Amino acid sequence: MSEDINKSLLTNGVIETLQVIGGKWKPVILYILLTEGTKRFGELRRMMPTITQGMLTNQLRELERDGMIVRRVYQEIPPKVEYFISDYGQTLSTVLGDMCGWGFQHLEYKKNKERQDQISNE
């Protein structure tokens, strides 16, 4: 056992998940599409004021390539493109929900620790 931990299925599972939802913007995009449904490119951009167009395009393409979201193009002038979570992408909701929960608890934990550190410095 444990002679080559990198080949462990469990470990690979976490890393695989990280490759799909990791990155600075993917969780945000997934969260928006999961909670608010279909969005157009411009809507997403306005909801993430600090992302650049290039990055948004990039992250959306990767999520689409991995099968998490669907890109629907309307052949119109001016162009119109919509994005929404695929059926398969819905399976992420549990994982993302758990990560949300843990992260939120952790933020509380950190706040409390800071407070205690301040008190012990007085």
Added chain:
Amino acid sequence: MSEDINKSLLTNGVIETLQVIGGKWKPVILYILLTEGTKRFGELRRMMPTITQGMLTNQLRELERDGMIVRRVYQEIPPKVEYFISDYGQTLSTVLGDMCGWGFQHLEYKKNKERQDQISNE
């Protein structure tokens, strides 16, 4: 609603989690310590053949700073240092378990898709 999605608690939760368990090696380290218990520095290094000493030290320090693992130093010559999951770090096991599960399913999904793609090319 949704005027500044970055401030959303849910979104922040995922990102916070990613900051603690993200990175190329942290999931592996956490997995080892969660499943096999206490390990010495050298043991961890041998179990991750491709990690460098510097990176291992680095990742362990960050996990310690975030309160996920405990570093126990024995004042001996030669030095001996042990690492193990903290009580607080145990709370990660659910999240990591879910990520493992999803990632593993996803690997299967990808394998099946590849097979189908090959068939349709014949």
Added chain:
DNA sequence: CTGGATCCAAAATGATACTG
């Protein structure tokens, strides 16, 4: 044995200008 310090390479992200 553990791991600090330094330098270097690669990858992720960001800014800006341009296009059908």
Added chain:
DNA sequence: CAGTATCATTTTGGATCCAG
């Protein structure tokens, strides 16, 4: 409107050498 293309910057990871 929804991108593409290019270049700059930042972050992350890796290699190597040194030390208690």
